[in-house]
């Protein structure tokens with residue numbers, strides 16, 4: 001892996017924010033794209049020159065290219081953290097296949113082309129007075145990329161974007177177009193199936209009437225959260241926690257629908273707050289971590305952090321645009337083990353940091369409800385889950401911690417999020433974690449892609465051999 005210092009991360013994060021502000025939000029530098037024939041994912045870790053690069057504009061073109069090509073992988077926004085977007089031969093971008101195909105305002109259902117970014121879907125829904133019922137934390141991903149990795153958010157009663165999908169179209173390895181609905185096996189294979197059975201070309205979303213969200217960020221401490229966890233959980237529609245190493249300070253984030261009017265200058269205040277957090281973690285957090293000061297300064301520095309309370313349009317409250325240049329390794333564990341597991345992964349970080357410094361880290365904890373049966377191998381399948389997201393600045397040493405964390409994940413039977421960093425998990429791990437669901441997944445994927453057209457390095461490791 002390419003070596004990166006703390007300074008590189010801080011400068012790249014700053015540049016990203018400046019360019020975004022100067023272009024009034026029209027251009028985000030840290031996004032996946034191909035330029036000059038070279039592909040780079042959002043964090044610029046996966047950089048290669050595809051043998052063939054195609055940007056189809058119609059469904060017929062996608063069908064024709066699937067029929068004629070081999071070694072095909074697609075990308076939406078390349079906002080994933082592994083090499084799932086790297087193709088043996090043909091790399092396909094759906095960036096020229098976006099927008100609304102049809103809408104039914106009576107049923108509040110809208111069909112999007114697969115390459116439509118989630119922020120564009122939200123804006124197009126808003127034009128009709130509609131919104132997603134809930135969303136995950138980031139606005140860049142394509143709607144097809146989101147359901148291919150079964151992207152989750154956090155919620156008492158809601159967990160996944162796929163819950164808001166009525167149906168989708170999938171073009172399989174034989175070039176056949178399938179209409180898939182939630183009860184179909186092919187639907188469940190494609191949700192979280194990172195493109196193994198085919199390319200998702202069209203997604204029908206069930207929207208709701210637009211609404212406002214009150215987004216609160218409060219600083220607290222871990223003993224308080226543990227003691228009041230059930231109450232906090234019951235009182236909030238959506239809640240997440242940020243935990244930090246070497247301190248009991250923590251951050252509680254909540255999102256609740258409200259009749260209140262939007263806050264004054266809500267979007268500007270949110271932009272400033274997000275940018276400040278990104279710059280602080282990249283510069284100050286990186287500095288503390290790099291100089292070995294994390295154990296001494298963590299408690300003190302988080303005691304200065306202040307919360308926010310903003311009422312925003314729902315999509316703006318759920319979705320963020322700017323992030324520091326970072327890495328994420330995320331997985332689920334059973335909800336009942338939340339605090340025990342958080343402690344183990346944080347302790348692992350603290351022990352390794354003391355022995356040999358690691359980059360700045362925070363631990364994002366989210367929750368999804370039981371009964372998620374729209375996927376065969378998604379990490380949030382069926383059980384009530386806690387998602388532990390190990391977020392580290394993308395500088396030297398994160399790989400060492402992630403390697404140890406993946407060992408610990410195996411020990412505790414944690415299920416990996418396949419859109420995040422996932423370097424050592426293999427087919428055997430997937431079989432152990434998902435058992436008969438994985439067998440069924442492989443069988444259906446193989447049936448729809450008998451020649452292995454969609455196999456790439458990543459899926460070769462986690463699904464095939």
Ligand SMILES: Cc1cc2nc3c(=O)[nH]c(=O)nc-3n(C[C@H](O)[C@H](O)[C@H](O)COP(=O)(O)OP(=O)(O)OC[C@H]3O[C@@H](n4cnc5c(N)ncnc54)[C@H](O)[C@@H]3O)c2cc1C
Nearest residue numbers: 076077078079080084137141142144145151152195200419
């Ligand atoms: C800053 C940041 C925040 C994030 N926050 C969250 C979060 O809150 N919750 C969460 O769950 N994840 C989150 N993620 C992870 C990530 O956004 C998702 O896993 C998602 O896949 C990215 O969508 P994309 O369009 O960029 O997909 P890509 O990265 O382009 O593709 C992801 C995978 O899906 C395949 N794929 C892409 N398009 C298609 C298609 N049309 N048909 C079939 N397969 C396809 C690709 O080949 C690849 O293997 C975050 C990522 C970043 C960078």
